[in-house]
Amino acid sequence: MLHMINKSPFESNSLEDCLRYASDGSPILLYEDGIYGALAGSALEARMKEIMAKHDVYVLKEDVALRGIEKLIDGVKEVDYSGFVGLVEENKAASW
Amino acid sequence: MKFGILILEGPYQHEASDSAYNFAKAAVEKGHEISRVFFYQDGVLNATKLMDVQRDDRHIQERWTDLSKEHGIEYIVCVAAAKRRGIVDEVVAENFKIGGLGMLTDLAIEADRLVTFRA
Amino acid sequence: MVVFRTAPYGSIYSFEGLENVVMMAAYEQDLTVLFIDDGVLALKKGMDNAATGIKDFSPTFKALEPVYDVEKLYIDGDSLKARGLTLDDLIIQPEVIAADQVDKMMEDQRNTMIF
Numbered sequence: 001m002l003h004m005i006n007k008s009p010f011e012s013n014s015l016e017d018c019l020r021y022a023s024d025g026s027p028i029l030l031y032e033d034g035i036y037g038a039l040a041g042s043a044l045e046a047r048m049k050e051i052m053a054k055h056d057v058y059v060l061k062e063d064v065a066l067r068g069i070e071k072l073i074d075g076v077k078e079v080d081y082s083g084f085v086g087l088v089e090e091n092k093a094a095s096w
Numbered sequence: 097m098k099f100g101i102l103i104l105e106g107p108y109q110h111e112a113s114d115s116a117y118n119f120a121k122a123a124v125e126k127g128h129e130i131s132r133v134f135f136y137q138d139g140v141l142n143a144t145k146l147m148d149v150q151r152d153d154r155h156i157q158e159r160w161t162d163l164s165k166e167h168g169i170e171y172i173v174c175v176a177a178a179k180r181r182g183i184v185d186e187v188v189a190e191n192f193k194i195g196g197l198g199m200l201t202d203l204a205i206e207a208d209r210l211v212t213f214r215a
Numbered sequence: 216m217v218v219f220r221t222a223p224y225g226s227i228y229s230f231e232g233l234e235n236v237v238m239m240a241a242y243e244q245d246l247t248v249l250f251i252d253d254g255v256l257a258l259k260k261g262m263d264n265a266a267t268g269i270k271d272f273s274p275t276f277k278a279l280e281p282v283y284d285v286e287k288l289y290i291d292g293d294s295l296k297a298r299g300l301t302l303d304d305l306i307i308q309p310e311v312i313a314a315d316q317v318d319k320m321m322e323d324q325r326n327t328m329i330f
Contacts, residue, residue, distance in 0.1 A: 001321050017252050020293070021317035032111045062118065081122035088209050089097060094327050095212040102328060137231050177231060197238040205243065210326035
């Protein structure tokens with residue numbers, strides 16, 4: 001499954017809730033306020049790195065640009081909307 | 097692939113409608129078929145033609161209508177959710193149709209991929 | 216498959232998600248319904264809406280199996296436990312599953328809607 005997260009992890013539990021259910025290896029897409037989970041140098045960076053050991057983590061480029069975020073955690077993959085569609089081609093999707 | 101899109105959130109209050117629109121646009125541009133966009137819960141508010149938007153911002157309803165005209169995408173607004181929120185035939189914009197929840201069930205069965213956009 | 220993960224009343228996800236389940240049940244033989252996270256709270260016994268007037272829709276949850284023939288009802292045991300609840304606190308008794316079964320359950324279904 002592609003797990004879609006659109007809430008800031010500083011405000012909501014949806015990323016951690018989703019991770020309780022997500023199988024290892026399932027991709028995670030951070031979009032809308034979810035992209036704040038990929039902020040380099042944040043208090044959550046170490047946790048995000050643990051998550052990235054088990055999951056491919058993607059961020060939606062357009063939402064990153066919209067919010068003026070320049071530095072993402074190393075290893076986070078950027079996709080645009082076309083790439084987002086591509087992830088959904090490859091995986092069924094769950095919106096948390 | 098046949099995509100279905102389910103929208104649970106109203107326009108402007110949350111980015112969900114924008115994400116859904118941009119996803120739908122990217123999907124048709126990649127050659128996918130969008131079987132239907134189903135507007136449920138506060139998502140039904142995307143359909144009102146009474147939106148009056150400042151000129152320097154996007155007009156969410158008009159953008160939907162244009163996308164449907166260009167690509168022939170069907171928009172169904174859930175009747176039960178719409179009634180509750182005062183969305184009736186008289187206020188529904190061009191290319192949106194009010195329809196039953198059964199059309200969401202059909203979509204979930206028919207679409208290869210159903211993607212939900214929500215708050 | 217329909218997943219409930221939001222508490223009732225505070226928002227309409229649970230109620231309108233349930234209306235959707237009732238509709239799907241009429242069409243689909245093989246509907247799976249799963250309660251996780253705050254979604255389990257919609258099944259709490261003893262709801263009293265007298266003072267607020269918000270519709271108590273828990274009777275419809277109760278009717279899912281006997282009236283609407285939805286037999287595949289599941290609940291995440293850890294979500295219940297985390298909220299200090301057991302099956303005895305609930306109006307129905309879905310089959311308890313572990314969190315790590317959920318991804319596969321979703322994968323096995325054609326599509327998943329989360330409310």
